[in-house]
Amino acid sequence: MQVTRRDFMKILGATGAGVAATSCGAKLDKTPIEEIIPYVVPEEDVVPGIATYYSSVCRECPAGCGLVVRTREGRAVKLEGNPNHPINKGSLCVRGQAGLQGLYNPDRIKGPHRKNEVGEWVSITWEEAQGLLVEKLKEVLAQGERQRVSFLTGNISGNLDSLIDSWLKIFRSENRIVYEPFSYESMKKAGEIVFGVEAVPTFHIENSDFLLSFGADFMETWLSPVQYAKGFAEMHRPKKEGGQGRQMGKFVQVEPRRSMTGANADLWVSVKPGTEPFFALGVLNEALLHLWKKEGGDARKAMLRSWLSYQGITTPKVAELTGVEEMTIKTIGREFASAKRPLAIGSGVAGSGTNATATWVAAYLLTAITGSMGKTVDWGRVQNVDRLTPFTQVVSWVERLKKGEVDVLLVHQANPAYTLPKSAGFSEALKKVPFVVSFSSFWDETTTQAHLVLPDHHPLESFGDYSPQTGIHGLYQPTMRPIFKTQPMGDTLLSVAAAFPSNPFKEGRYLDYLKSSWSALYPKGGQNGSLESFWQESLRKGGYWQETHSKEVSISNRLFTFKVKEPVLEGDGEYRLVVYPSVKFYEGRGANKPWLQEIPDPVTKVVWNSYVEIHPEVAEKLEVRHGSVVELRLGESSLKGPVLLNPWIQKETIAIPLGQGHEEYGRYAQGRGFNPLSILPLQVETVSGGFAWTSSRVRMAPTGERVLLVKTSGSIDDRNRDIAGLVSFEDLKAGSVHREEEEIQDKLLYDESWRHEKGIRWAMAIDSSSCTGCSACVAACYAENNVPIVGEQECAKGREMAWIRIETYEEPSTKGTHPVNVPMMCQQCGNAPCESVCPVYATYHNYEGLNIQVYNRCVGTRYCSNNCPYKVRRFNWFAYKFPDTFNLQLNPDVTVRDKGVMEKCTFCIQRIREVKDHAKDEGRLPRDGEIVPACAQTCPTNAIVFGDLNDPNSKVSRLSRSERGYHAIESINTKTAVTYLKKVHNGLRTA
Amino acid sequence: MAARIFALLSVTVFLSIALFLGCQKLGGSGPIQQPIAFSHKIHAGDNQIPCLYCHTYADRSQVAGIPAVETCMGCHKIVGLGKPEVQKVHDYWNKKEPIPWKRVHDLQDFVYFSHKRHVKAGVACENCHGQIAQMDVVEQVSSLKMGWCVTCHESRAKDKEQLTVLKDCATCHK
Amino acid sequence: MAEESLTYQRIDQDVLKTLERPGKKYFILLGGVLAVFLVGLAAFINQVRMGLGMAGYTHPVMWAVYITDFVFWVGIAHCGTLISAILFLFRARFRRAVYRTSEAMTVFAVMTAGLFPLIHLGRIWNFYWLFPYPNQRQLWVNFKSPLIWDVFAVSTYFTVSATFFIVGLIPDIAVARDHAKNRFRKTLYTILSLGWRGTDQEWRHYYKAYLFFAALATPLVLSVHSVVSWDFAVSIVPGWHTTIFAPYFVAGAIFSGVGMVITLLIPLRKAFHLEKYITVEYHLDRLAKLVLLTSGIVTYAYGCEFFLSWYSGNPIEKEAFFNRAFGDFWWATWIMITCNCFIPPLLFIKKVRHNIKALFIISIFVNIGMWFERFVIIVISLSHEYIPYAWGSYKISPTEIAITAGSFAWFFLWFLLFVKLLPSVSMTEMKELVKPPKRMGQS
């Protein structure tokens, strides 16, 4: 893995392997003669035409999932989860899948830049750039004052973190800010209050049998979403193990606006925003009561009860405060207390008001009193968020900037000009800093205000490590040569340091620094072999993980002095404003990735825009409808945005997703939607000092305008057409769920006996019960199959090209409490209606049961799509372009479709082909589970299983025979290869 | 009068049919000028260097691979010094630049073709590439058009089952 | 009867007069039509260059105005063959004066219709893949696809109806040839008349052949619109998958065709002073009655469709029809019903039937209504199919409007050229109605 070698590598150094460029155009004459460029020296890892895989770490959010990067001819073409990584176990979320679009983004900064006297950006060389920085730093050093150099980073644990700290010391500064917009102060604080441990533990959701969440969106952005979604899927799976009949966990989500996580709950409880702490305490009260009855009282329970009455908690009062029925609180309390291994978590960003710590206090207490703290909460493995600078300190740092106390500010992986509320005044503060250096890859809101830009490599181009949790050391490496003239920040810092006499670093390059620091882990591992082989092994595995030991915690006395306060609300409006992190954009960092813009939001199904979510009754009152623009006003500040009707939101609440409304950042993000942070007041959580996201009352008034707000969903009611399936766990347990086989025989014009039952029939089983709607599969499909993006206007016509979409149906029979997600892709029908209507055989049934689409044969009559009952075929209305440098990401195994061609999912036939090719070399057939389509590969909850239906022992055929199984719209006898498994809901007994 | 017009019409029809068929050229390419006058006749013919010596990936990847300049230099550090064409190789090597060969055999991008599968199935290189060992300048001998592929696939199928696989569209189209 | 006052000579004179040098108005009209056609052509070329996205297609609605136009024009075509072939076999007297115009309309309408399956292709430059011809790829076409049936049906229909039309013209062109004064016309008619001299041998074979053409065209005309209807009926789209479609489409086609014939004849007879030949009381009256009959059939078919969708109990089918009447496109459905079911019955009143203006306006309504019928069937059905999540909408685009207008222009361009170049009333057939000059009768 030597970089020197890789220096020879041509990014497009091809070889002869088909670089998927344009494709289907019929060419009567010979195409112009191409050139084939061989290597000068052959790259030893690279065989052209064969994929090479590298381990890496996903740096799209602080969760730190492990990656396996698939490269072809020296280009990263696909990201997949590292199956051996303890956090994500092979899966990735939608943001992780879209990581490639950060790497290949055409809006990346292509080299170092300096702002000249008139404020224009001038491209300079790295020598000039580093020289400029050295010069500025020397000036500061000459002044002799301390803390004049400040370094702002995102959450970068690991060696880069320590390097920055040592580097700052050269300039006699400890002025270091580690800033993340979601920084979990209340969680840390609650740990300290309840257990005397100021840390954020890991939760073993998979071990719990009752999960109560007060607004934590743990399947979307909260802490480690892939890990927790996996845990949830395991906990919420109807299991047969243990010989004690079927078992299945329950999940209750309490929040004012139903999030994607809430949509997966067995019971979604709608509370008034800011009253979550009281609800949590109310449940605690009921649970205590129940335990008291069951186990009898003890001193601890008695103390807690008196503490609760000190808080003034009674069930009727809580009911009144939160707007939830008393019965619901009682039921939740009782069920929680009687569960074997319950777990309570919360709150997330959306629910954190000025009293969010109290929610966490109650949640920890709930878990603690039931005695499952050790089983479901792991205090031995803590999240790395302890490194984060608390929000109050960030605010006071901004104040110091305003006073001109900093001469040089260096910014890396942070964009506070966008992510801090406007009321914090960061942009004004930035103007007071004489010299701002940005290491950003993008011209974001902070970088455009800088003076010098030293663009860092993308993590996929650089060496580095990241440790998201105790004992998990992820290691990443260059998977390809850098695309642009960027330089790793570590290298930049080290070479700048070399210009100073007090340089503490021996190493000249960051790789050497990293390697020597990595050796510190070596003895801990007790490895056999040399240090070098440990390093190589770590690179190959993608890191090094240590066992941790769980830590016992007990309730500390500090708790009893803690008093829950009423939420503080700024503003005098009628509506409480809830701002929530977007599953696609996080706080906004994903906004310039067109995949993320075009993939519909899992809950609202909106693309390319942001919106103001209000209850339909409120809309009626204000006489606005979908897309009507309203103005929100809080004090002096105001914002305008289109309305989206959401029945699953409190009536006096409005909700806005984070992530859009960028003023800078790139062509896909700029000028799109609006940023709720521009209106939020600078309210701080009173106990922990975190930012209080939900702390304002705003006024709302219609403006009379109406704009395009594109939703990709048609109807959310499946109209009993056997598309979405839902059963209750009780029915399942009682054995009253039966397969409704609708065998249609002897009703056909044709004899069906010719159809092959021998050989292979590729098929899928998709468990709606596991599918959370997270849309990672959609992004994976975009990446794998060269699916183009079309933009908002085209999406408005339904022309998005996604081969797989998450259809979410709200069952009217359950009054929308159990939305069912149906990932819909080509069903590879046995009796495919699309096939017989194609005039030119461009689509037909192949010998392995696949419904093949031959792109270059298609003439574009579109009849197949009309006749497709599942509407999964996509047509190339235009010649969709992959702008430079996105075209480098294209998968060479998949044709790029030309205009006028129909396309669709074929179960990733290129992967089937690859595995079959490999198996044939070994003289065998593909094994079950060896072929994994991109969607199934990335699914955090393993909801999608692929295999051979004709093999009775394959996983897919076993699942397809499940009593929960059904085929979508079975009545039309399409004999689909996809079997859906009905969603199971495990309702609470209200008796 | 009328007869003349009839004659004219039929000639037009005939010509347009001929033109249409003519456009769908069935043969291969002519010789293509390469940056270095590399002769397969000398290498593969006279000197009997096996194909896989240079096209190393042919039995393990989709692509056969064009030799890296390093491979050329493996021999030409010693062999053929002083010859002007060999000097060109040295120039590229010294500049650390790849040789911009012109592609002779070019399949459409929507075709999946694996050299490995064909080599392993015992298809000789000459079957498609012609008598390379006798060519000074390589030219495309076979049409590499779909019908040409299919004819061979058909002839190699042992039974109906194999024919189904070999004539499956998805075998070659991606 | 008007023809009693006619003689052979009179007929020749009157009809040949229509072929005389056209006036200014004609050229203005021709220029206007040509301009519209060129706009449509430009829109089409742009669409080929950019991609089909220029049309208003959406994800579920992948067929729309172009296929509507296709079915509309094929439908228009049908009436011509009905009048020229079927009524020929039935020896209906009133057809003789109007059949030439309607047959010309047939040929031009098929020429227009035939363009649309090509215009709507995603990759029109590969259109020839739709024809089974030997090729190096060793590939054929899929004869199971209704679109291939269409290729065969429409091309057969065009071939047969054009042959029928041209063969039917031969004796008349001979007349024109014998009277032609300028060189261009003389040459043109000489070629087209195939040297026809009206010998007894020629007539003997000609009449037999003409009879067989009519006999072949009769089942063909029924089959072509049946095949077109099967493009829809053979699919599984709710709202398309109906057994009633073939007869219903045929009736609708004749309905729209007769409407178009009336629309064309009324201005034609006025411009060319053919009132003696095409009379209100006889010819137009019969055509109006045909409109009445077919309107009745079409109305009945609509009723059947709605009734059966309700009675079937199939929720998907029910919903499709509910959506048709009350969904996003309710207006299109109600335009269709108004124009096709409520307005034509006015023709029951003799006064209306015999009022040229009223008849003309009603015929225009029939055209509009029938265009919307196809729009309703195609667009509304596609917008609400099986998967509710994938339901969508549709909005017509400027490109589609331009191309549709261009198709009308293309049709009228041919028709305008036709009326000035070829006799638009059959002299031969008119002569057959007139008693030949006889010594016996004279005295």
Add this chain to the structure above:
Amino acid sequence: MLKFIRNILARFDKTSGPGVLAVFYYVDAAAEAIQGLKQQGYKDLTVFSAVPHHSIEEILDHRASPVRYFTLFGGILGCLSGYAFTVWTSLDWELPLAGKPVVSIPPYTVIMFELTILFGALFTLLGLVLTARLPHLGSHRVYDPRFSGDRVGVFVRCEKGKSVRLEEFLKQVGAEEVRFEGGV
């Protein structure tokens, strides 16, 4: 070249003369003339008219036109080739579709039907062209433009010397105009 073709065609052309051409105004007069000529044993009669007249047809008493055999043959050929072509192409490259058998006759019936009509019509056209000898590329000397108007023409082949009696007869039955036309 053209002349050569013309000469060949003229051999099959009954109107290629020499002979006598009579122009009639009255149809019944023409009928009478034809009747007379037939009785006199003239076989190579050609009648020109703008429309066929029953009275004349009855006298001429031709056999039924053989065009119908062309139509029948074309129809059968079309049907069979429709069947053979669809089946053969399906088997040439077997591509299973939608659970239907590779050779499925019901959809192919449409093609068979269309080809029946198409071939039937084209063969009828061929029959017309062959039997009626169209296009008539030969001389138009034995013709009068008035024949396409309201006159009826009768042409009788005869040698130059024998024409006088014939001309007289024709004038006598009411021909407006009688003239002798030489050969090609």
